[in-house]
Amino acid sequence: MRIALGIEYDGQAFAGWQWQKGRPTVQAAVEAALSRVAAEPIRVTCAGRTDAGVHALEQVVHFDTNARRKPYSWLMGTNTALPEEVRVLWVREISEDFHARYSAIARFYRYVILNRPMKSALLRRQVTWHYYPLDERAMQKAAEHLIGEHDFSSFRAQDCQSKSPMRRMHFIHVHREGDRVIVDLCANAFLHHMVRNIVGVLMEIGSGKQHPDWAREVLAARDRRCGGVTAPADGLYLGGVFYPAHFDLPRHPIFDHLPADARRYVPSETE
Known part of the structure; x- marks a missing residue:
């Protein structure tokens, strides 16, 4: 099963997104929390790595797992295990052709x-x-x-x-x-x-x-x-x-508040 997540985080407590030995990273925190819920090791792939101190209103990741959990259980269980600087905003079961990085337009x-x-x-x-x-x-x-x-x-x-x-x-x-x-x-x-x-x-x-x-x-x-x-x-x-659009993933509310002259440049499914 492939799962996609939308994640919000305050980057000030982390040495960036990507896992680094001996340093706190967002990836390490997310993988530890998901592994606890799945009762198996989880590795995630993100849409784009962020540097130390950089925040995310909505980072997107995906992971594959043999664990069967309801989306609500992934959401609440993972958030319970995460540090307060990181929160999962949404969870979706998704097709195996979705890739958090390479499917992004x-x-x-x-x-x-x-x-x-x-x-x-x-x-x-x-x-x-x-x-x-x-x-x-x-x-x-x-x-x-x-x-x-x-x-x-x-x-x-x-x-x-x-x-x-x-x-x-x-x-x-x-x-x-x-x-x-x-x-x-x-x-x-x-x-x-x-x-x-x-x-x-x-x-x-x-x-x-x-x-x-x-x-x-x-x-x-x-x-x-x-x-x-x-x-x-x-x-x-x-x-x-x-x-x-066919992946049917949520879009952050921030896009609804962009000025009209900016919204018209938002990429379409065909790009």
Whole structure:
């Protein structure tokens, strides 16, 4: 039997998603909890690995098991065994042709910047603080240079293991909600540190240190050394993963609240 899960987590307590010897990881916590419910060893495959300190509104995983449990039993039993920083949101029995990583047609990330003079006492590790005023309109103008299919070499980490730097960016939407500037990004896939490097460039532009066309210049350079600072992990969230409709998986409510001009770029089953 193949099972798919949607998982939410606070990444500040973990050394990232992927299992690491002697270090707390989200994968290790999830596998330990599932193994307890299944009464057999469980190994999971995720839609996309997240780095240390990065959060998830909805990570998607799948696993195979001989154990027979009702979806409700998987949900409640696993959550009971998980640390409080991790929660399973939904459980679905799914066909064996589903793969959490390879069946995905797009990934959605959200980056949250607290843009005010003082840091937050309550959201220290859930947002990135930037005290200098940001011009979200300039950031949006800059982001438009990155829409479409491009070589994103200037925005990939030096140790990125992807075979190709080519990615298709469906949309980047920058907007302000009070003292927060939110950057929503959706692409077919992302390179290592790609979101944080894009946001780093956009923050330089929003601060007035660079002009919006600089984003296009950085992209065209195809050289990470031209790309500026990598934004911190604290404000980054894996927002959700898109799959073909025939898998009938839940979609995070965050998608219902995207602006209309962003929702129209949400990939369809045919992509």
